[in-house]
Ligand code: FAD
């Protein structure tokens with residue numbers, strides 16, 4: 001009888017010592033085989049378009065790189081992956097040429113491995129904790145993960161979800177970012193009826209309108225949302241909770257509701273001149289660029305308001321959003337691009353890999369500097385900034401920045417992009433539900449064991465719970481929330497709660 005991939009994987013971990021020894025011979029090649037990544041397009045070539053900058057491994061490359069893994073007894077890569085992906089197993093299956101099985105193992109813990117493989121900050125998660133990192137460079141985990149699932153799509157192994165039984169219980173999900181999409185996939189797998197409400201005109205959240213193409217091609221995202229539609233998830237686009245319906249309406253309509261709305265209130269910068277023309281919020285700028293690349297007419301882009309072409313651009317901030325802005329400005333043909341950040345390189349929140357990519361593309365980083373004023377007549381033309389000194393680390397371990405007196409200097413700027421991070425919107429107010437419990441930062445308060453809020457049958461996941469975070473954490477939360485919803489419905493859900501009252 002043919003064995004299922006899961007059986008075969010189980011066999012690998014319970015196999016007799018001789019089989020394990022044979023497997024180890026294929027693996028542990030890190031001494032002989034140096035680390036390699038898929039080809040990266042050269043900076044001059046990639047700086048003029050929005051195509052992804054990394055290519056794909058070929059079969060030989062993926063097999064070789066996977067074989068570098070030493071199959072650790074305690075795999076720290078897996079411990080530090082928020083999804084606890086079974087990395088050693090799918091690396092071994094790839095090294096053995098058993099790619100379809102590698103795909104089955106990989107997709108069992110991650111709904112979107114090809115997306116995480118592209119945009120996780122692996123240097124801080126799986127790869128940064130790979131134990132062969134010290135003497136030899138880490139295994140290229142993210143690139144192999146991407147290769148496995150891109151190959152699965154090419155081979156037709158990724159099939160729409162067909163639940164074994166359809167269930168009558170229905171779940172309403174608010175927000176179609178990675179948190180909402182991961183929960184939708186998990187709930188459909190169990191047979192629940194899933195309605196996804198999204199205020200934008202396309203599904204995907206920040207995957208579609210925030211993160212630029214050169215990191216994550218939009219076809220990769222649209223392929224996944226189409227796959228969910230083919231799996232029976234009903235998408236309601238241009239449907240905003242708070243405008244087209246209240247939270248109470250949704251609770252009436254569905255047996256459980258999941259809030260996965262992300263965080264969108266841009267943090268402001270408190271300096272004179274923020275009201276000047278040419279000083280714009282990062283997300284407005286990135287959304288305009290992404291829409292334009294998706295083929296939409298974007299008036300603010302055509303008028304030049306949200307277009308860096310020919311301009312001296314200054315981006316304020318040091319996170320992923322700032323990195324995406326500087327690199328977008330390069331591709332739009334900016335005359336110069338500078339990134340102003342108040343801490344130093346070692347203390348910036350953005351991925352080091354993205355900083356290196358930005359530098360290669362000609363971005364100038366002005367470390368340890370903070371803006372003092374934006375000046376110009378009606379429209380910005382000068383940013384005045386001060387140098388910063390980093391003081392002694394506080395209890396959180398971060399050094400506090402202080403201004404150095406008399407250190408001010410000027411930078412020419414026609415476009416200033418503010419990328420200082422995001423806070424949650426006022427959800428209880430927007431949803432017309434004052435009883436929805438939030439923390440003092442405005443994030444939705446949940447019981448982390450179940451992901452349920454203080455409202456019966458209302459769950460929450462992703463950035464709206466954690467604050468601005470990562471795609472992989474949103475996927476993890478979406479999966480946890482789906483498990484919490486299933487547990488809740490199995491226990492009787494709203495009906496049980498009403499009966500108990
Ligand atoms: P979101 O992706 O924000 O999705 C929320 C969705 O809810 C949106 O579609 C929104 O329109 C919808 N919504 C909101 N309110 C309502 C409402 N009232 N009614 C209906 N719909 C509503 N993470 C990484 O791991 N790697 C990266 O490289 C990376 N780069 C980033 C670059 C940028 C520019 C930004 C801003 C973030 C980046 N992140 C990155 C972070 C990552 O995108 C987020 O952590 C992740 O998308 C959060 O997922 P989510 O599902 O919680 O929310």
Ligand code: SF4
Pocket residue numbers: 080081082083084085087110116117120122125126127141142145472
């Ligand atoms: Fe690494 Fe992210 Fe993949 Fe986990 S999901 S293995 S952290 S790339």
Ligand code: SF4
Pocket residue numbers: 068069070071072075076077078087088129130131132139141
């Ligand atoms: Fe392989 Fe590195 Fe993970 Fe160890 S930590 S199992 S060597 S990928």
